[in-house]
Amino acid sequence: MKKNQNVVIKGTKEGLILHLCDTCSYDDLKKELDERLTENSFLHNDSHPILVKVHSGNRYLTEAQKDELRDLIRSRKNLLVEAFESNVMTREEAARLKAENEIVSVARIIRSGQVLEVPGDLLLVGDVNPGGKVMAGGNIFIMGALKGIAHAGVNGDSAAIISASVMKPTQLRINDCITRAPDEGFPEHEKRGMECAYIDEDNRIVIDRLQVLMHLRPNLTRLEGGF
Amino acid sequence: MGEAIVVTSGKGGVGKTTSSANIGTALALKDKRVCLVDTDIGLRNLDVVMGLENRIIYDLVDVVTGRCKIHQALVKDKRFDNHLYLLPAAQASDKTAVTPEQMKALIDELKQEFDYIIIDCPAGIEQGFKNAVAGADRALVVTTPEVSAVRDADRIIGLLEKEEHIAPPRLIINRIRNHLMKNGDMLDVDEITTHLSIELIGIVVDDDEVIKSTTHGEPIALNPNSKASIAYRNIARRILGESVPLQPLDDEYKGVFSRLKKFFGGK
Ligand SMILES: Nc1ncnc2c1ncn2[C@@H]1O[C@H](COP(=O)(O)OP(=O)(O)O)[C@@H](O)[C@H]1O
Ligand SMILES: [Mg+2]
Numbered sequence: 001m002k003k004n005q006n007v008v009i010k011g012t013k014e015g016l017i018l019h020l021c022d023t024c025s026y027d028d029l030k031k032e033l034d035e036r037l038t039e040n041s042f043l044h045n046d047s048h049p050i051l052v053k054v055h056s057g058n059r060y061l062t063e064a065q066k067d068e069l070r071d072l073i074r075s076r077k078n079l080l081v082e083a084f085e086s087n088v089m090t091r092e093e094a095a096r097l098k099a100e101n102e103i104v105s106v107a108r109i110i111r112s113g114q115v116l117e118v119p120g121d122l123l124l125v126g127d128v129n130p131g132g133k134v135m136a137g138g139n140i141f142i143m144g145a146l147k148g149i150a151h152a153g154v155n156g157d158s159a160a161i162i163s164a165s166v167m168k169p170t171q172l173r174i175n176d177c178i179t180r181a182p183d184e185g186f187p188e189h190e191k192r193g194m195e196c197a198y199i200d201e202d203n204r205i206v207i208d209r210l211q212v213l214m215h216l217r218p219n220l221t222r223l224e225g226g227f
Numbered sequence: 228m229g230e231a232i233v234v235t236s237g238k239g240g241v242g243k244t245t246s247s248a249n250i251g252t253a254l255a256l257k258d259k260r261v262c263l264v265d266t267d268i269g270l271r272n273l274d275v276v277m278g279l280e281n282r283i284i285y286d287l288v289d290v291v292t293g294r295c296k297i298h299q300a301l302v303k304d305k306r307f308d309n310h311l312y313l314l315p316a317a318q319a320s321d322k323t324a325v326t327p328e329q330m331k332a333l334i335d336e337l338k339q340e341f342d343y344i345i346i347d348c349p350a351g352i353e354q355g356f357k358n359a360v361a362g363a364d365r366a367l368v369v370t371t372p373e374v375s376a377v378r379d380a381d382r383i384i385g386l387l388e389k390e391e392h393i394a395p396p397r398l399i400i401n402r403i404r405n406h407l408m409k410n411g412d413m414l415d416v417d418e419i420t421t422h423l424s425i426e427l428i429g430i431v432v433d434d435d436e437v438i439k440s441t442t443h444g445e446p447i448a449l450n451p452n453s454k455a456s457i458a459y460r461n462i463a464r465r466i467l468g469e470s471v472p473l474q475p476l477d478d479e480y481k482g483v484f485s486r487l488k489k490f491f492g493g494k
Contacts, residue, residue, distance in 0.1 A: 109424055111385030112378050129381050129422065147422075 006032045009040065015051035015082065018073075022057035026065065030072065037076050051082040060088045100137050100155075110134055110148065117154075130170055136160070139220070149173070161217055163196040163210055172197050172205050179205040229260075231334045231344040232466070233363035235387070237379030239350030241371045242401035245437060246459070247347035248276045249448040250367075253463030255304075255311040256448065259342040262301065264314045264334070266359040267349040268324060271316035278444020279304060279313050288317035291329045297336060306449070312341070322354045327361035334362025343466075352386060360387065366396040367428065367462075372403055372414040381423055397428040399462065404433045429462035430473065431455050 006021040006029050020029055052073055061069070061084060070081045089097075099119040106124050110116050112131030116124070121138040128134050132148035138160055140152045145166035151173035153160030158175040171180045177199050186207075194210040198217065213220055234247045244267070251263045265273035268288065274280045285300035297314075304311040314337070317324065337344045348359035360366065366387050370380040380398070387396045400419055407413035420427050434455035440447040448459045461471045 111388075112382040114385050127424070131378055131381065132385075 007036045009036060015053065016079070017053045017055060020054065020056045020059065022059035026059075030068070033069065034072060037073065037079075049078050049080045052079050053082055054084045056084065056086045058087050060090065061086060109144075112148075128169075139163075158199050159217060159219070161196050161198045161213060161220070163194060163213075165194050167195040167197070167207055172207075174199050174205055177203065177205050229338040229341045229343055230365060231338060231346060231363045232365045232367060233346040233348050233359050233393075234367045234369060235348035235356065235359060235383055236369040236376070237350065237352065237383040238370075238376045241376050242369050242399075242431070243350075244273050244276055244347050245441070245447075246367065246369050246399055246401065246431075246462075247345050248273060248446045249456070249459035250463055250466070251311060251343070251345040252307075252446040252448040253460045254343050254345075254466065255307045256460070257463060257467060258310065259467075260310055260340070261343045261345060262312045262314060262337050262341040264337070264344060264346045265316035266325075266330070266346055266355060268316045268355065268358075269318065269321045270349065271318050273347050274302070274313060274315045275444065276441050277304060277313055277446060279315075280444075283315045286315045286317040287333070288320045288324045290314070291325050291333060297333070322349065322358065325358050327357045330358045331362040352382065356383075356386070360390055360393065363390075363393055365394045367399055368396045368423075368425070369399045369401055370419065370423075371401055372408065372416075372419060374414065377414060377419055377422060384423060384425060395425060397426045398423060399429050399431065400427070401431045402433040403430060428465050429458055431458040431462075 006024045008019040010017045010019065018033070020033070054069065054073075066084055073079050073081050096119070101120055103121040103123050104118040106116060106122065107126055109126045110124070110128045110132035112129055115133045115135065116122070117135040119137045122134055122136040122140045124134060124140070124142045124144065127144040128142060128146050128148040128150060130147045133151070134140055134142070134149070135151045135154050137155050138153065138157065140150050140160075140162045142150070142162075142164035144164070146162070146164035146169045147166075148169065149171045150162045150164075150169055152162045153175040156175055158177070160174055162172055162174065168186050169181060171178060173179075174197065179197075192209050195207055196210045196213055197205055197207045198213070200206050232250075234243050234250070236243050247263060251261045255261045263273055263277070264287070265271050266287070267273070271286075274283060279302050282302045285295040287300070289295045290297050290300045301312040301314055303309070304313065334344055334346070344362075346359050346363055349355035368380050368383055368387070370376045384396055387393055398420065400416055403416065404413060408415045416427075416430060432454050434447070434453055436450065436453040437447050437455050440450065447453055447456045448463075450456050464471045
């Protein structure tokens with residue numbers, strides 16, 4: 001009876017998965033999605049919200065199309081789109097993703113008035129002088145003295161860390177957390193060696209020995225398979 | 228073909244003009260043909276320090292705008308035979324009267340005739356700074372052992388490092404006072420050089436003779452006995468490529484200077 005199915009609905013423990021065909025036209029897809037959701041009105045009897053994942057296979061959905069589908073699904077009052085998944089992304093998205101996951105190394109001194117910003121992690125071989133600033137979408141590793149400002153996780157990554165061989169910043173920022181140098185100056189931890197700064201459970205930036213990171217931020221290890 | 232050296236600092240009053248006058252004088256004493264160029268348009272005073280104010284007829288702006296030829300504006304310093312000249316800044320114009328392109332053309336022309344062109348830069352990082360560095364091949368950054376001066380020097384070094392035609396800048400620390408440094412009440416030489424991490428070319432003590440000599444329009448470098456004079460002469464020798472070890476200022480201060488030797492490696 002039914003024509004070839006462009007929308008397949010699957011139920012899981014977590015909610016629903018909508019598999020959208022990636023070869024039909026977008027308009028057909030939308031129309032069919034609307035029909036299928038209406039047909040399966042039994043879904044709507046449940047009063048608490050059901051989470052929906054949308055898989056679009058090899059189809060690229062623009063933001064506008066996603067909004068449209070999201071609205072369509074939400075119009076069935078207890079359905080809530082949790083995520084869109086797709087096998088494809090645009091060249092720009094891929095480039096951005098690559099940049100955000102890259103470590104950029106820079107060998108120079110960031111002097112007063114200078115700002116260095118990278119999308120991913122920053123490895124600075126040199127100092128950040130007072131009045132200078134480094135910013136990174138990810139972590140910041142400074143193999144020299146940090147005496148200016150460092151801002152890690154600028155796009156909202158609270159797990160980002162800042163480390164420096166000499167940690168004497170005027171200010172540290174991670175995501176939207178800010179801490180400044182104590183007015184009496186930083187306590188000397190000569191024996192501690194390299195130090196790091198991270199956001200703790202109380203949502204405050206703390207400075208500690210570098211070695212605490214392996215427990216606190218296991219994701220810093222990107223080596224696959226171990227050694 | 229000569230070499231143009233800009234003397235700069237960011238902060239005012241740290242000794243750019245004093246250094247320009249004395250390095251120029253010391254180079255002339257070494258038989259080099261030197262032209263001092265005052266680019267502090269509107270606030271000229273290199274002529275006063277050199278005691279040449281009353282001989283000024285034309286100035287830098289006159290040259291650049293074609294009101295006179297370069298040699299008409301150059302003021303000859305009679306104390307040095309034919310070796311030292313000054314191109315004074317205009318007093319009645321402001322810094323926008325000259326463009327960096329015009330300055331570069333002017334300095335290039337002077338380099339045909341002189342061994343060294345010493346360019347005295349105004350304070351700040353705007354147009355006056357851009358004009359002063361436009362024609363320079365090298366840069367000397369002057370600072371005093373004060374946090375604010377060092378901070379501004381850092382800013383200036385950052386800007387100089389972006390100018391591809393200029394060799395890595397070298398540092399002069401001016402007006403050091405031994406007792407303050409020893410007590411830790413003033414940044415010490417080591418702290419400053421570590422912070423700025425550029426090559427140190429000289430240290431000049433705070434010396435009352437400098438102020439006295441300015442009053443008489445006689446650069447201190449002419450007086451062979453003062454500490455500041457020796458320091459400026461040594462800077463001139465280092466510019467000429469001689470390797471001159473840093474002089475201990477007094478015996479108690481040796482510690483710092485032995486540590487400093489490392490900053491005077493090759494070059
Ligand atoms: N080494 C020194 N010892 C004592 N006074 C100095 C020394 N260097 C500079 N001065 C004084 O400091 C003041 C500012 O120096 P100046 O060369 O005019 O600075 P700038 O050109 O950077 O504004 C002047 O009065 C000068 O005589
Ligand atoms: Mg001056």
